[in-house]
Amino acid sequence: MRRIALLGPQRLQPIISQALDRVAGQGPLAVVTAGWQERESEVDELADHVRRPITNLRLHARAEEVFQAHPELFSILRERQDQLKLLQQLHRLRLDYVLEAARRLLRRSPSSTLLEKEQESAIEAVRSLDDHHAASLRDIHREFEARLKEPSREALLRHxxxxxxxxxxxxxxxxxxxxxxxxxxRLRLFEIPALLGDLPVVAWSAGAMALADRVVLFHDHPPQGAGNAEILDIGLGLAPGILPLPHAESRLRLDDPVRVSLFARRFSPAACVTLDNGSSLLWEGQSWTDGSNTRRLQPSGDVEVFEVL
Amino acid sequence: MLAIHHLLASEPDAEALDAFIAEHSFPLVEDTSVTFIYRGEADAVELRHFIFGLESSQAFTSLPGTDFWYLIQTLPATSRVEYKFDIIRGENHHWIRDPLNRHLAYDPFGANSVCHCSGYQRPEWTFEDPEAREGRLEERRISSRIFGEDRPVKIYLPARFRRRRRYPLLVVHDGDDYLRFSGLKTVLDNLIHRLEIPPMVVALTTSSDRLKEYAADPDHGRFIVEELLPELEGEFPLLPEPRFRGLMGASFGAVATLSTAWRHPGRFGRLLLQSGSFAFTDIGKQKRGPAFDPVVEFVNAFRDEPGRPAQKIFVSCGVYESLIYENRSMIPLLQAAGLEVRYIEARDGHNWENWRDRLRKGLSWLFPGPLWMVYE
Known part of the structure; x- marks a missing residue:
């Protein structure tokens, strides 16, 4: 049984040390900072916070080394990325319309049986499009799987x-x-989930998002565009039933019941859970429990303290 | 009924006037009505505002037997208006800032009082954010063969600047003024922190003779392209494609921006033009003064043959500016030339805070940040 802690941003209010104490014993810590890209190696501050020896897995740098050794692998990944990008563009064209329709219906009043039925159907249309998109994403990954797992790539195997x-x-x-x-x-390239065994995992912000079943991008008030949340990709599936929402307080209009309700109903049965400064959420094999300061978006449009799932 | 009407109806004594002033903040904004108050001895008091389209001075009314002057103006919602009071005593005109208004806007000529009308709110991203990591400014001097002298340039390097990464470049005209009067450094720090624009290197240029050099002077364009750009590319890790290279400016600085990009197509993929002084003539002579002669010559030539000065152009202008017509008429021209154009207007005038308030829309459109992808 693997223990998992999902945390909010760690820059201003680091609680990673306490989270580690809850899910793991004392000892060396492996870290992935590939999301920091060219700053991947700058882990001094993190080392200070965790107060234990750390080993940086250097997935970003290792990937560069692998691409140099096996340029055809880079080409295949680029090809897959191009397909994913095109799919995302096509998906957005459809998503914009169904989301706008759902939002407009949810904002209508007075409530009536007829209206509720149309609202339900509009949300179902969004869910159906999301499912279709997720299936298309899986198809692309499946299509490339065999080419990516070619066993003769020695540099990749060595890493x-x-x-x-x-x-x-x-x-x-x-x-x-x-x-x-x-x-x-990078986590996929090196098949990190398959290497984990029962090793406890502590992940924050984008790290938490990557562990979920689906990776959902979100921002309710970007400077350009409508702010439509979208499924970016299939996640690693290590954090079951949770849709983590880091920086929710600044990214989401949590005081807008229509947007909250639509978000919660759209991604149900996943629990849409905020991860802000000081937030933590624990998985101990059976259920998710609230470590601290996490809230859940509710179908009612409310945002309530998260307790257990 | 406005508060001032209630006051006047009560036939107030000096004490009541003092109380009225103490109880309200001024100018007093009530929906689209704005009441300006002045207390003091004068023969006449006038409001001098910077709204093109209204009479530039509006006379106050005095309350007989008192030193209390008032003026009611109708100003549309979301307006932001800069103004002064003209206190007239005999032949003497004395322009002062509104003593009852703490809101000031600064520019190279000093400061004006500012009226924030109903619905206007200073954008929160223009205030310093303690959570935003700060970029830093470095001073450089560019040795210019074209101008025969060294030119000062300030370089903004974003927080967490790393030499092993490559950055977009933005070159700013009137850089010092953008820093001082539009809070550009704070805006850059905040927009980068919010991931709304990418971390970028920004070169803040300043001219010692802007009315000449920014008026479409070909030497200025050559300075930017042949001297400044190579120097910056040699010293900083910059992305080489034009779409990662921007040029911006306001007023004459917008003319300098457009004329430089027009004369050197393919060098700058992104332009941000604020309240450009794009004066032109269809026939006859221009009437804005000799400084505009070379501007009109350039804009007329540009209008005849716009070419492709850039890929994306963001244009903004205040509707209370005399230049609104010129800016509006530029948009269909740019669109017809096949450029990607975004244009926004605001109920504001030809000033640095108008330009500040439009920076988020402009910069985030020209240089979209990793907002959707990065969750730190």
Missing amino acids: RRELEEILGDSVALAIAGGHVAVLLN
């Missing part, structure tokens, strides 16, 4: 062996936030 060894010597894995697509791609 995987090294990573397996480091993880075997660690008491937990910490996954930092940052660029969620870069992070997810």
